[in-house]
Amino acid sequence: MTRPAARGGSRASADRLARLLNLVPYLLARPGIEIAEAAGDLGVTERQLREDLELLWVCGLPGYGPGDLIDMAFDGDRVTITYDAGIDRPLRLTPDEALALVVALRMLAETPGVSNREAVERALAKIEDAAGDLVGAPVEVRLPADTRRVESLRTAVDGGRALRITYYTAARDETTERTIDPLRMLMVGGRAYVEAWCRRAEAVRLFRADRIDAVTELDEPAAVPPQARPHDLSDGVFRPSPDLPLITLRVGRGERWITEYYPCERVEPGDGDQWLVSLRVTDLNWARRFVLGLGPDVTVVSPVELAEQVRATATAALDAYARPAPAARRDPAADAPTPGGDPAVAAGPR
Template sequence: MTPRQSTGGAKAQVRRLLALLPYLLAHPGARVADVARVFGISEKQLVADLGVLWFCGLPGMMPGDYIEVDMDAVHGEGVIHVSNADYLARPLRLSADEALGLLVALRVLREMGRESERELVDRVIARLEEAVGHGDNAVDKVAVRLDSVEDPAIRTAVRDALDQKRRLHLRYWVPARDETTERDVDPMRLVLADGWTYLEGWCHKAKDVRLFRLDRMVEARVLDEPASPPPDARPRDLSHGAFQPSAATAMATLELDPSAAWVAEYYPCEEVTEAADGSLRVRLRVADPRWLRRLALRLGGSARIVEPAELADAVRADAARALEAYGSV
């Protein structure tokens, strides 16, 4: 019996429709049961997808120009016939802006990728440049440079470990604890998230997949041992950023003066309320209370922790100790 995939909501349906239409055009008269089995969904879900496809088309089209699905054949004979979608066979034509955006993305990908991946990306870039053409087009003038504060030797070691599939020994600064830890990591990939470059890999110290910012690596040394993440180790979905709190993550409430309003833009907040004077009251998830204590001390009098009360008390105690230290100098 073929396992059924979760239909996954609207986003999953859009992805499915984008794959479904080319398949149906290549297999005219395909049976409903066979197509449902190929896509790992129920026949009921497939019929619902066809009902949505029936009202799809290119922007600016009139209702009579939409994709045609013979729903009578679907319900009566159990077969699928699709028509009025010939425009999908037209060669893709990119505007200069679209080609420029695609080239920038490809060149960033090249900078982040492994050696074998960079060779593939170079071929795609060359084909794209050839297809767009040369001359006065801004595409010819695109150059991408990823500015970073990372140690070039550390980035080289990380790339070598990925290319050679070997384990890394890291000395890594943990800002929440203000300490440098040592650990062995089996590299999985380099990824760009929230403007920072991360190494994602299996951490033998944590016994789990972890992200390590390259600019926080004090040392990276390639070991002789092969990298061997467990079979169930999977890369994280970082489409919503590197920090993705769960409902179980502690919540904190802060009051921010206008001069500290940048906090609400820089860090993901659950709720932001603005007062008439421009001050903010924000609620955000906090994975490590020590991070919030350090942030509050950094902001000084322009921020106040409202909840939880014990954390507010801890910050006041931190501030008192800091003042005492200044007084003894």
């Protein structure tokens, strides 16, 4: 329900920015113009024009002190720009600025979920043409993902086809076959995702592109049911809720990074350099693998079930290392000297 309003807000902001950029040269060419006349020419109300003029007071050059900001004088209902802060001059980009802008636009053009990639590419072409040799450096932009997989997913989403995918679910450490009806491609936290209606789960799900092992485009169109709604990802992909398991860990200095990487409900000082960290997890199987991967500076405080699972898995791993490996069958010919060569080298390819 809030998405159309958000798009409308973005459109209104863009319209206002364009109006402000046009307002300064317009007023410079008409010193002392009446506000009512200017409002009529610009197609806005007098109230809106006065709000725009109030915003111009705080616009200007970096430093934003006296002599940096746009200034104007009012005489009753007339307005005159007395200092334009250089906004009437054509934009001149330094080589570094031009290159940074080109790289940013190239990255945007490659980002999944961009709805109007053609507009980005047109803007990029214009800037490259205007900048000329300034952006001639051999720069290639690639997203941190499987480019071919992302492109195939993007093609399927744009084409409105259903997909059959082989997907690895890290939370359960399992691979499943699913048929999905794509909604959109998007980039969250530097990772590419396809958001789709999953026919197996009968719900909208997010699938990480790098965890999709195989993709088959079906001959049938995507059939997204009316009740399917995209997720609100403004706060990230994982959104902790009270119904998820809560785990508490005692972490040393070397593992404090998890408090910055994962959403934590509580972080408290413990003994010495240790912290007590509480966070929600999707399930305890994921938490078990998570804790085992952290190392010896982490201890499970609660729940007891998680501590027992970690202990059992670690004990089984140690037992496996303690058992001697089965003796390998040897080929007597492998030990025979090889004329003109090292026996070890000759035995290697065998």
